[in-house]
Amino acid sequence: MNLMRRTVLATAAALALTPAAAFAQDTIKVGEINHYKRMAAFAEPYRKGIELALSEINADGGVLGKDLEFIFRDDQGDPAEAVKIAEELMTRDGAVMFTGSILSNVGLALSSFANEKKYLYLASEPLADTLVWKSGNPYTFRLRVSTWVQAAMLAEEAAKTDAVTYATIAPNYAYGTDAVEAFKANLKMLKPEVEFVAEQWPALFKIDAGAEVQAIERAKPDAIYNVTFGTDLAKFVREGTDRGLFDGRPVYGLLTGEPEYLEPLEDEAPEGWFVTGFPWYGFEDGTPGKTFVDAYEAFTGETPKIGSLVGYMTAQSIAAAIAKAGATDTEALRMAFEGLEVENTPIGTLHYREIDNQSTLGAWTGTTAVVDGKGVMVDWTYNDPAPYTPSDEDIKAMRPAE
Amino acid sequence: MSEILRVENLRKSYDGFLAVNGVSFAVAKGELKALIGPNGAGKSTCFNMLMGQLKPSAGEVYLDGQRITGKRPREIWRRGVGRTFQITGTYQSMSVIENVQMALMSHHKRIFSIAPRAWKLYRDEAFEFLDTVSMADQADRPCSVLAYGDLKRLELAIALCHRPRLLLMDEPTAGMAPSARIELMQLVADIVRDQGVSVLFTEHDMDVVFAHAHHIMVLNRGELIADGSATEVRNNPQVQEVYLGGGTLFKEDANA
């Protein structure tokens, strides 16, 4: 079934290559560049979210009277390859703008390329703060909530406890270091007496979980801040639970509550961690979130991931921008994105800030629990990013002058 | 002094096994000298120590009075020693003449030059060397298609490029037809005579040895048991013992 669908997709992609693709001129095309193979587990739900949104948008008559179409391309997770594809999408395939990327480094390469060539790039998933702040530019907008903001939400909760000594564990690359720095800075701001007694940096997806757990245990921290995800998280949780690392210690987990990471853990999911994530199962009937979840399940036969949500809102944002611009040239679209309001998204109305081109998508926080053999978030809330975002002055100081 | 090579008490042991055990001899200038002995007697080990491929465990080697013990092959080459190998070592990916040109480029110190086209360099000179060993007609054939005997002759041409004072030839006629052996050794004898080069060679073919060598040394189990003229060696009882268990027939015994 799944295989059938993929084969059909592959054939469709193959057909799209032929010169005859010119027949589809009455669509508005958007380039979508992602790591569909290298990070298939994350990119696939994202793609399905986009496809769902497109089916709804086009059923409603599309944008500017034309169907909206995404051209999906795999960049192998390589920034240089992504830049090449972006160029092809814009100069040969007639895309009006491009979007995509999960990895921050690919997002940064695309952002720099967009700024140089005056193309528009909506960074949908990359989390790096620098994308809209230190390395921000007028041609790059970003949908997903940044590392800083999510870490700040966890820090706020952490500051409420009487834990003073902390251990951190994060994958050894830019995202991990950013996430730890953001947590430390925010927590120190709220509670200057905290101390970080151990900082662990396993190589991404190559964690030596037993050793990491022993090293943290040796430091005897009051609380733990976790940034690992994917297979690293699974191994860390297993070793940590077995060895009693989490007994009596509050744990704060960045992204740990996202279904991408929590679901594979099944009944071994950690309990009682305070995390950011996506508790789709808890949405109440009648809310926009629940409407999205139902539509997604009907469309794909699968439960949604956070990527599904981001993909869905990416397509929505782009459709809204094109509708607002009333045209498809880069400058018109760019102006449309400045301060864009996107109605009827799963979180209500979404706004793209003029000051840093960042959307107002927030994050869900809650506590993990195992219910019916599955890891879920309970007692969750949706948090608006505004209170956790640096002041406008600080952002202006960080962003290069436009 | 009229010695070109002097070897004193040369020794090589591998894990306690003495391959060469205290060998001393000399090669005079303009001499064609043979080093013979049964398989495993230590001839190649000896050669490899003279040319620097192996470091001796003990002993000294002097070239024209200068100590060259344990020096690298290319330094020994620089001082005027040419060598051919038991198993030929030619450049398979080059043509015959390019093999010689390569040696000439080294001789003329052009190894690190990146400007000229190598195959045009010293071509005429290379031809002369090939002519010396009667290989000029095969100059442009790929080295990889040569018959074994031709490879041996090519190697000789390569060894001559640096105008050596001493040639070390390890089994120069192995794998050749009998007529070609005589031809090659005649050629070597001519070189010795005409160019004043000294030659030390090892050989299995006793016809070749006794027909051409001015002096003959016999090595057995790492020790030198005879060093003298053909007659002296032939009549040495120890040599006869080694070669035929006391028999006297070693003139007919070509490939013992």
Added chain:
Amino acid sequence: MAFFFAQFLTGLANAAALFLVASGLSLIFGVTRIVNFAHGSFYMLGAFIGIVLMDLLPGHVDFWGAILLTGLAVGLIGAVVEMVVLRPIYRAPELFQLVATFGVILVIQDLALMIWGAEDRLGPRAPGLRGVWRIFGEPVPKYDIVLIAITPFILFALWYLIARTRLGVLVRAATQDREMVGALGVNQAWLFTGVFALGSALAGLGGALQLPKGGADLLMDFNIIGAVFVVVVIGGMGSLPGAFIASVLISVLNVFGVTYLPQSTLVLMYVVMAVVLIVRPYGLLGREEVAGEHGQVGAPETPIRPYGPKGMALVAALLTLLALLPAFAEPFVLTLVVDMVVFALFAASLHFILGSGGLVSFGHAAFFGGGAYAAALLVYHTGTPMELAFLFAPLAAGLLALGIGWFCIRLTGVYFAMLTLAFSQLVWSLAFQWRSVTRGDDGLVNIWPADWLNGSVPYYYFALAFGVGGILFLRHVIHAPFGYALRAGRDSPRQAEATGIDVKRVQFVAFALAGAMAGLAGGIFVFSKGSVFPTELEIAKSFDALIVVFLGGVKTLAGGVVGASFMTVVEDWLVRLEYWRLLLGLVIIAVVIVMPEGIVGTLRTLWRRIRHSDEEAV
């Protein structure tokens, strides 16, 4: 002290799976001389198949029975791969098979994605072994203890197999001397298949055994392969006890590294490997590789010649076409050609040392990325004009190559290759972790050309001039005395040394020159993309170049350039398809089997045959 001991136990437990996988690789290399990059894929298959079997099998046999069956299943898959993919190409040039194994990796990756989907799987727990035992008060997972207990049995079983059975005798004989096995009247093909199957089975067992500590995911293959090669090389290629000692050494050091130097996780094992290889060039228990020992298989190389009038005309026509391209081609074609030229120069620089020098480098990306970073750092930090920064790229890469070459050149064969890999990993980790200077994997962005070059057409000509110039320069050097000396040192180092050529020095200079040219390619690259990231220094980048050189034809002069162009075009086209890795893998395997001399080599042979039969007809 108790803590110390607990850490030691963690290291030992980690060593178990690593040793299984590494011993398989070591066996395969020892007997078949195949550098099997697909070994990690068998490990991954072991994990996935293990999970499936544990679900299927009933009752008490489910866990341990599934692990044994997994070994069997993966062994069978290995045998099939060996028979279908590798058996036809044993006569190909040395190391050519690694290209085929790379194709196998791609095929298995996509097949696994098709069969098991993208989501990570959590491994089932071993029955009754959840939780910990307390040893001196420290918690030690029960399953760790079981792993530690199992490993000696595996080592003993392997030792018994090798030392006490007929298969073992043959394996040992083949490891020492391949010709001898043929002389013993043994069917070499089946021996190779058997050993490959055994090695794969061990990898599969390793994958299944680690399940209770982790799970199965689609990145496992690449994630373990580095560590496995490090272990095999430190132990000495082909040595089982060596692999065991090295697994323990690396695993235990890693555990202590995590505690006392938490930032070291990326490079520790490569540092250890570099140190071991510098001190012991053939690993702890390995033995010296004698040059040519593995047989100069395949047709001997023919003498090289610069192109005749016809060839020159062809090249001139091609260059004219490239020069006129902007007049009629769309902008994206220009970008693609720039990419192609960059890759071709990069590949040509590797081909220079690999083809003419016989030096197989696994770390050439250090110089490509090194050049790119050198230029980018200058622009980023000092605002140096692009023209100047660009020139700095080959210079810095050349200097880097001098430094790395100084350590590596004294080694030969696979050990040389692995030491270059270790150094390239060190350079990578420097770019990755020295964030204050390199910005880590956020990369250096906004590295665009000077205004007069900024535009697809001007930069196209710029790239063409330097790229093609670099390639022609390397070609010229190959035809010059220096290139000849390099080949002489490869063909017969003994003869070369005996005629006054300092082989190591020639190789050293060639290595630096190749590094500089790779750096030039990196310089062109960075200004065409506007950014550089540590990905340009990754092992994968080195292997891209290696693969196209082999695909193009090692024993030809145009191999690198043709292979790179071929791959750029094929890949650009294939990646648009859903299962492009599967297709690319199959293309690579097909090329390898159909064209064992590489694309250029096989075309040349074909051309000669046609011409020859023409002459006969006349």
